[in-house]
Amino acid sequence: MIIFNNVTKIYPGSKIPAIRDLTTEITRGEFVFLVGPSGAGKSTFIKLLFREQLPTKGTIYFEGKNIARLTKGQLLRHRRQIGMVFQDFRLLKQKTVYENVAFALEVLGRSPRVIRQKVPDALAKVGLLGKEKSFPSELSGGEQQRVGVARALVKDPLIVLADEPTGNLDRENSRQLMDLFETINKEGTTVIIATHAWDLVDRMQKRVIALDKGRLVRDEKRGSYDV
Amino acid sequence: MFNSLRYCLRQCFVSLRRNFWLVVVTACIIAVSLAILGGFLLIAVNVNQIIANVESGVEIAAFLLDGADVADIGDRIIRLEGVEEVRFVSKDEGLVEFGKSLGDEELLAGLEGDANPLPDVFRIKAVSADIVPQLAEEIGAIEGVEFADYGEELVSRLLNLTGWLNTLFMGISVLLALGAVFLIVTTIRLSVIARQEEISIMKYLGASDAFIRFPFLLEGMIMGWLGTLASTMALGAVYNKIAAFLQQDALIFFLRPVTSPEKLVPIFIGLILLGTLMGGIGSTISIRRFLRV
Numbered sequence: 398m399i400i401f402n403n404v405t406k407i408y409p410g411s412k413i414p415a416i417r418d419l420t421t422e423i424t425r426g427e428f429v430f431l432v433g434p435s436g437a438g439k440s441t442f443i444k445l446l447f448r449e450q451l452p453t454k455g456t457i458y459f460e461g462k463n464i465a466r467l468t469k470g471q472l473l474r475h476r477r478q479i480g481m482v483f484q485d486f487r488l489l490k491q492k493t494v495y496e497n498v499a500f501a502l503e504v505l506g507r508s509p510r511v512i513r514q515k516v517p518d519a520l521a522k523v524g525l526l527g528k529e530k531s532f533p534s535e536l537s538g539g540e541q542q543r544v545g546v547a548r549a550l551v552k553d554p555l556i557v558l559a560d561e562p563t564g565n566l567d568r569e570n571s572r573q574l575m576d577l578f579e580t581i582n583k584e585g586t587t588v589i590i591a592t593h594a595w596d597l598v599d600r601m602q603k604r605v606i607a608l609d610k611g612r613l614v615r616d617e618k619r620g621s622y623d624v
Numbered sequence: 625m626f627n628s629l630r631y632c633l634r635q636c637f638v639s640l641r642r643n644f645w646l647v648v649v650t651a652c653i654i655a656v657s658l659a660i661l662g663g664f665l666l667i668a669v670n671v672n673q674i675i676a677n678v679e680s681g682v683e684i685a686a687f688l689l690d691g692a693d694v695a696d697i698g699d700r701i702i703r704l705e706g707v708e709e710v711r712f713v714s715k716d717e718g719l720v721e722f723g724k725s726l727g728d729e730e731l732l733a734g735l736e737g738d739a740n741p742l743p744d745v746f747r748i749k750a751v752s753a754d755i756v757p758q759l760a761e762e763i764g765a766i767e768g769v770e771f772a773d774y775g776e777e778l779v780s781r782l783l784n785l786t787g788w789l790n791t792l793f794m795g796i797s798v799l800l801a802l803g804a805v806f807l808i809v810t811t812i813r814l815s816v817i818a819r820q821e822e823i824s825i826m827k828y829l830g831a832s833d834a835f836i837r838f839p840f841l842l843e844g845m846i847m848g849w850l851g852t853l854a855s856t857m858a859l860g861a862v863y864n865k866i867a868a869f870l871q872q873d874a875l876i877f878f879l880r881p882v883t884s885p886e887k888l889v890p891i892f893i894g895l896i897l898l899g900t901l902m903g904g905i906g907s908t909i910s911i912r913r914f915l916r917v
């Protein structure tokens with residue numbers, strides 16, 4: 398489903414590559430942790446996949462297509478298959494929980510009927526039924542991040558990309574969130590998570606791709622955070 | 625498509641409300657600039673009509689040489705095609721008219737009889753205005769006629785004056801329009817800034833560029849449209865008053881204002897389109913410069 402082929406990314410104005418000659422493959426339905434020290438290139442990996450950034454060298458294939466070669470319409474379709482989850486949640490403060498999740502469908506031009514049907518489903522999945530009318534400021538960090546996950550899920554993405562989703566959460570909330578990602582993954586969605594939360598990585602026993610200074614240094618099927 | 629449109633409309637009105645006072649000021653500037661432009665257009669239409677009236681009312685004056693055969697010349701003029709009416713004004717009558725027009729007949733004392741410097745004159749009316757120049761030329765060629773004149777001076781002065789007014793009004797309108805466009809750019813920029821975060825989230829959610837841009841475009845156009853609506857309404861009311869006033873006072877016929885809808889409606893529709901276009905241009909500039917999608 399995803400193939401990185403000798404991918405190098407050098408940001409304009411910088412000499413050191415953020416990703417260096419990286420080759421790997423991720424298949425449909427996988428659950429992958431991206432780990433590595435700060436500046437290793439985890440966020441860059443995710444930005445390349447979303448095609449927020451283009452590789453300097455090499456090719457990234459998504460569902461068989463070179464994503465550097467997508468037309469405008471194809472790029473939109475590509476991004477619409479991806480659900481993004483952020484460290485800082487990125488919810489709209491002036492919208493309620495329900496509206497935040499519905500927004501992901503409005504932006505895609507879905508009808509009110511579809512929205513009314515899908516949003517409660519997504520909120521149920523993340524365990525936030527009953528909080529529809531709350532504003533983000535009235536929620537705990539863990540709840541806010543679950544709204545973020547519901548927003549990513551509501552459009553039935555092929556893949557969920559999360560960049561340090563537990564970065565602003567306490568231990569208990571982080572654990573719950575990872576369990577949520579595991580459930581989502583069990584229902585068939587591919588999940589890729591960049592994280593520093595070593596204890597969770599160790600506990601989950603999923604595939605671990607470790608980066609260091611842009612290089613792929615380790616790739617284990619049932620890996621842990623450290624060697 | 626329909627769902628997106630509804631979202632865009634809603635978004636646009638939220639923005640308009642958020643920037644309420646700025647929107648009001650911008651719309652007012654647009655209103656003023658277009659009111660001036662519209663006023664100028666109305667004046668131009670009316671001046672054109674006045675010129676046409678003056679031209680059609682213009683008489684040709686044929687000045688005769690001393691000792692010319694008045695009866696023969698009168699005959700030949702009457703036989704020319706397009707002549708409606710011929711009136712003979714002898715040099716004596718001419719002197720009396722001239723004295724009256726000066727308001728002091730005593731001034732001309734001593735110029736009667738052989739000392740009279742004025743020529744005999746035929747005053748000729750044509751059946752229509754457009755043949756006046758041609759007719760004047762033919763009359764001027766008649767033997768015994770020194771020259772024929774039809775007030776081209778007055779007409780050319782009017783044209784000159786309107787030329788000046790045109791330039792002046794155009795200049796002012798263009799400056800005001802530029803100011804209005806600039807204000808729209810600023811207002812839309814503020815809207816863009818206010819929604820920066822939302823826009824970046826929308827990109828991650830897979831919104832198309834058009835979907836992100838359209839509410840801003842609409843916002844600018846609505847501002848332009850509101851401004852023009854206000855200006856055309858004010859202009860219409862003022863013009864109506866003036867027109868009614870000019871019509872009730874039995875003024876000279878050529879000062880009658882233009883009231884035919886065929887001439888006025890296009891002006892007002894044009895103004896509304898122009899205002900909307902200005903709004904569109906302003907927001908497009910702003911979107912290009914400040915909205916990174």
Ligand SMILES: Nc1ncnc2c1ncn2[C@@H]1O[C@H](COP(=O)(O)OP(=O)(O)OP(=O)(O)O)[C@@H](O)[C@H]1O
Pocket residue numbers: 408409411414415433434435436437438439440441442
């Ligand atoms: N937009 C950018 N422009 C220039 N350099 C960048 C940009 N984004 C990241 N970098 C650089 O690329 C390298 C990799 O950054 P990246 O954000 O991918 O690391 P990371 O693994 O996500 O780190 P962290 O764990 O701190 O989030 C770093 O050296 C960083 O300074």
Ligand SMILES: [Mg+2]
Pocket residue numbers: 439440441560
């Ligand atoms: Mg990062």
